[in-house]
Amino acid sequence: MTLRVTVIGDDLTGTVESAAVFHRYGFGGTIGIGLRPDARPAPGTTIWTVDTDTRQRPALDAAERARSAIRAAPAPLLIGKIDSLLRGRLVAHLAALDPDRYPLVFAPALPVQRRVVIGGAARDLDDGRPIGAAPLAELLAPLPTAVLPELAVPELAERIAQTAQAGRIALCDATDDAALDRIVAASLALPGVRYAGSAGLIAALARRLADTVPEPVEGQGSMVPGTSTGSVRVQRAVLSNSVRVRRAILFVVGTAAPTLAGQLDALTAAVAGTRVWTRPAGRAGWPERTAAEVRQHLAGDAPAVLRLPERQLSGPTDQTADADDAGLVAELAALTEHVLAGIEVPLVLTGGHTARAVLDRLGVDTLRLCAEIHHGAVALGAAGDRTVVTRPGSFGGPDSLVRILDRLSAPTRQDRP
Template identity: 40%
Template sequence: MASPPPPPLPSAPPPVLPYVVALADDLSGAAETARALGGPVRLSLDAADVAGTAAAHDLVVDLDTRHLPPADAAHAVRTALRAARADPPPLLYKKVDSQLRGRLAAEAAAYAEGAEAVVAPALPAARRTVISGVVHMNGVPLHHTDGWRAERASAPRSLPEALSGLPIRTIPLDVVRSVPAALDAAFRRIAASGAHPAPDAETDADLDAVAAAALRLGPGFRLLGSGGLAAALGRALPRPAAAAPPPMLERDHTPLLFVVGTAEPGAVAQIARLTVLGARHVPLDPADVAAGTVRLPPAAAAPSLTVLSIDGSAGPRPGAGRALSTALGALAATCPGRPDLVLTGGETARTTLDALGIRELEPLGEIHHGAVHSRTPDGRHVVTRPGSYGGEDSLLRIAVALRPRLAASTAATRTCHRPPPA
């Protein structure tokens, strides 16, 4: 008589996937990071949420430190890192501006305490690269562009200058693109010297190599970079797919409010594409906004598309950004009809949501690079976008994505404005 088959061996438990805690210095960057990571994620506007992270979800927190004094920004990073201690520990990520704005040196130094910070702010999707430790925009060194025109200071000439006080050593592209062992050895050699590695990068593949090396070397190496490096981390980690967003219900009768808080010259052309569709553009005098003397019309008089923007005809106002953003956000919060929101510029996005009492967003998708479509807990739809992102049709593409009925009007407009054949 045959022996009964042996009982099946117990299956191995599924591997515990490390979850990510990402810290951003502004809201549009936080939203960009949340989409870049790729899996289930919470996007919080409350730094206290770091302590309550559940391992089932990655967490991205906007620390809202871009406007703070350097010491206060560093303190916020240290506080968040202490709150993030858990068993098992999360993977840490620090989102920084690809143009090196904000309190980069102070926050990077705080983030690097007790670990090696791998500094890689390249963002290939926006044609922002790092060569020989110098950030380039469309092939031009950052300090030769106008990317810092609204800042009080001049753009740094290199990563070592931007991170003054944090010793870093650059790693050339040929090492980044070499075999993994060579890149790992470069990271270890720089760490042994008391410095932090800053690898060059031109492509997403370069950033993939950087993220993979940091993961191989373990939790003693922490990633610090733009949305490009966050996307590389997301590609490197095994992640369950984010839940598909429910179909968007028809919202044609819900007003759509664009709050353009960027000083970028391209914003003028972006707004013009909306006014062709019948959007009402309300350019606001900065002095009136700051004084709180602007009043919006009642709901009955409000069109379905409204654009609020700061009149930039007098040029940028270095150092005045936060005060204007706060006043602009407070004004936008009074807009009648509970509109869906399109918010450009991280400070404008944050101050508008703060004025509305919104503390969390659920990312749903990306309309174009950096234009992240989210939903609030009470069902309002919000798109955030860094001020420097997007072509001339950026706001138009966002409007059509949120209000598909506008696609026909857009097509008709293109036909009417098509130049006659030669």
């Protein structure tokens, strides 16, 4: 199999989310994730997603890392993964896609999260508040753009082609998934076309290129049409069945999402022997004995949790807000490295910044997608047969961590990395 698509992301959870979208829509071959801009896909890789880790880097550095990722893994279809809240170095990422030479279609709407683009401005569909500090054309300056309204496919195809001929980026309105599907249908045949957008646009491209009908994925906020989010009865069944599960799994929680407290309560209630280590307040940091205690606990085949309490993090969910937060996450990553030295246990990482810090500390530079446990929670294979699950800090219902543990405790042959 040959490489079909390369996705250039700017943070880990968004990059993994992009890989999961293609997995959900039945793409064959290996779906790989690179953690270095110059990482190259293994033979047999059909979908390659790269985390350039540039959301908080200087713009020039971000542009060069994105260009390096494109050079390392050229594919017939190139996509720049953009945050639907318009965080990060938008101009740098779009410039790296070389809109002077290639037609570029930009569609950052994410309708499943009620984030739409109307008249070239991103906004929340529920309360109408703007997303981003200015209309998209201003955010992308000095890159030349043309705002394209929602149109039928023939008219939209003509407008996109005209925009490309004029050397401008097609900045497309979209208020629902059908509009994103029309954008793809109107542009995919354009020679050399490249795309930039959120997971909504990536899902539209995957639908258009899909090898098979997507399999349903349970989970809160799933983007698969018609997917059930799971009833209370199902959630209770998962919890009650999980009481008998015991497995050495290390959970590393480094985000301030308010839902995490309930998820941890569900995990400790469902699985006997689960123990949580919380970083003490103040500058003293983790006690020296912590790593040894956690290793001993894991040796007893029971889950262990390392976490930073909400009051110590100023960031709302997955993004650190200041240097103090970054220092706490780096400290947590160093502790995780010490715990895992010489042992192989599944690793669950919640929060994009935490996940990236831990994987960097462990020297992981490539991953391969194995399974999607629920929307946002993705099982990945790393070198040395280690299984890693990443999940944005704010994702998942009350039983999210229990569902992850259940899946890791009884993997099928297909799900093994």
